[in-house]
Amino acid sequence: MSKNSGRGSWQIPIAITCMLLGIAVTMMFKQQAQADFPMMSSNRNDMIKMVHDLEQQKQKLEVTIEEQKKAIRGYEAAAGDSGTDMLEAMKHQLDTLRTEAGYTDVAGPGVTVILKDSSKRPAPNEDEFFFRIHDVDIATLVNELWASGAEAISVNSQRIVINTPIRCVGPTILINTARIGPPYEVNAIGPAEEIEGALKMTGGFIDYMSPSTSKGVRITIARKDSVKIPAFKGSMILRHAKQDKADKSPETKKPAEAKK
Amino acid sequence: MWIVLGLIVGIITALALPSSMIPPISCSTYISVAFLAGLDSVIGGIKGGIEDNFDLSVFVSGFIMNTLLAALITWLGDRVGVDLYMAAIVTFGVRIFNNFGSIRHDIMKKNMNAAHESNKKQENKSSAKTEAETKE
Numbered sequence: 001m002s003k004n005s006g007r008g009s010w011q012i013p014i015a016i017t018c019m020l021l022g023i024a025v026t027m028m029f030k031q032q033a034q035a036d037f038p039m040m041s042s043n044r045n046d047m048i049k050m051v052h053d054l055e056q057q058k059q060k061l062e063v064t065i066e067e068q069k070k071a072i073r074g075y076e077a078a079a080g081d082s083g084t085d086m087l088e089a090m091k092h093q094l095d096t097l098r099t100e101a102g103y104t105d106v107a108g109p110g111v112t113v114i115l116k117d118s119s120k121r122p123a124p125n126e127d128e129f130f131f132r133i134h135d136v137d138i139a140t141l142v143n144e145l146w147a148s149g150a151e152a153i154s155v156n157s158q159r160i161v162i163n164t165p166i167r168c169v170g171p172t173i174l175i176n177t178a179r180i181g182p183p184y185e186v187n188a189i190g191p192a193e194e195i196e197g198a199l200k201m202t203g204g205f206i207d208y209m210s211p212s213t214s215k216g217v218r219i220t221i222a223r224k225d226s227v228k229i230p231a232f233k234g235s236m237i238l239r240h241a242k243q244d245k246a247d248k249s250p251e252t253k254k255p256a257e258a259k260k
Numbered sequence: 261m262w263i264v265l266g267l268i269v270g271i272i273t274a275l276a277l278p279s280s281m282i283p284p285i286s287c288s289t290y291i292s293v294a295f296l297a298g299l300d301s302v303i304g305g306i307k308g309g310i311e312d313n314f315d316l317s318v319f320v321s322g323f324i325m326n327t328l329l330a331a332l333i334t335w336l337g338d339r340v341g342v343d344l345y346m347a348a349i350v351t352f353g354v355r356i357f358n359n360f361g362s363i364r365h366d367i368m369k370k371n372m373n374a375a376h377e378s379n380k381k382q383e384n385k386s387s388a389k390t391e392a393e394t395k396e
Contacts, residue, residue: 010314014305015266017298017323022270024295030274030282031291 058177062233069103102161102232106152110189110227111196113141117182118216130215133184135168137209138175141186142166144205148198150190152229156180159232176234192223263302289345293334296352297327303359310366326352 079087098104118131145153153160158175172179199205301323308314330348337344
């Protein structure tokens with residue numbers, strides 16, 4: 001090496017430059033990691049925690065809703081027992097409306113459709129899209145089921161009600177407020193034969209899914225004598241939609257009351 | 261060695277920085293060019309140190325000016341849509357390899373000389389020959 005007197009004098013500036021070099025190189029790696037996985041930034045863990053916290057909160061609130069519903073039923077029972085025919089009739093009507101709106105567990109004959117992602121891996125030149133079940137597939141199936149006479153539908157035990165969203169959130173599908181993943185079990189109560197026929201007819205759901213089924217996505221349709229469908233767990237509060245006072249028909253008024 | 265220590269300190273500093281301090285991906289060419297400029301200066305500086313003609317003012321001005329020029333070229337390339345930063349990368353790359361080659365040669369020469377100096381007392385003629393060879 002060089003002379004002892006010169007050693008320190010040339011090494012220290014180089015060491016400082018090396019420090020800058022280290023910073024630059026680490027920045028490059030961090031940047032690349034961020035570009036590859038946009039969600040890999042350090043606030044990712046915070047976000048995961050937030051999602052878990054919110055889901056816990058949601059579960060607590062669902063329990064609260066359930067308790068409130070029980071309390072309401074208790075009051076109704078008390079009112080019904082008190083005897084008057086009018087109260088009895090109103091209670092009966094309320095129960096019917098609840099069932100129609102999806103707030104009660106229901107059972108009856110129907111079909112079970114099971115959708116499974118493909119177990120094959122896409123070849124390098126193939127699009128991954130058709131190897132998986134997407135939110136639109138579920139939404140299309142639900143639509144077809146309604147159209148062919150289904151009276152109650154659930155997807156992975158999430159009840160489909162009038163304002164149920166079915167949408168894609170990252171790798172999972174969000175139905176109502178629950179994240180669900182494959183395999184998807186869609187239950188429908190209704191005329192089983194007609195529903196099965198509607199799904200299998202030319203241009204029907206099976207036809208619509210043929211690009212996916214050819215890639216290994218599996219769909220099974222089974223007719224069943226008894227399908228159980230759980231109640232809608234959330235609550236519906238209409239904050240903005242108010243009944244149009246010009247419309248005095250009692251049919252439109254009662255469901256709105258029932259939902260409260 | 262101070263140099264390795266400096267590198268480690270730099271890496272730790274950057275790792276400790278919060279993710280909000282990471283420059284956006286659009287700056288990645290600037291960082292890679294700056295990285296090459298830094299590497300060029302470091303290799304050049306080590307070469308100077310080993311050859312005993314290290315000059316602090318040359319080193320610092322070379323580092324700063326090269327980085328600035330490289331950044332300017334990159335920026336200009338961005339404006340006109342030509343990958344001008346390639347010029348900086350090629351230049352720095354060639355210089356890094358050249359200087360690295362010189363360092364290699366210097367170190368090998370020194371080792372050879374040291375080996376021959378121990379034999380010097382026994383064979384003066386042969387050591388004179390090898391010195392003449394190494395000078396070539």
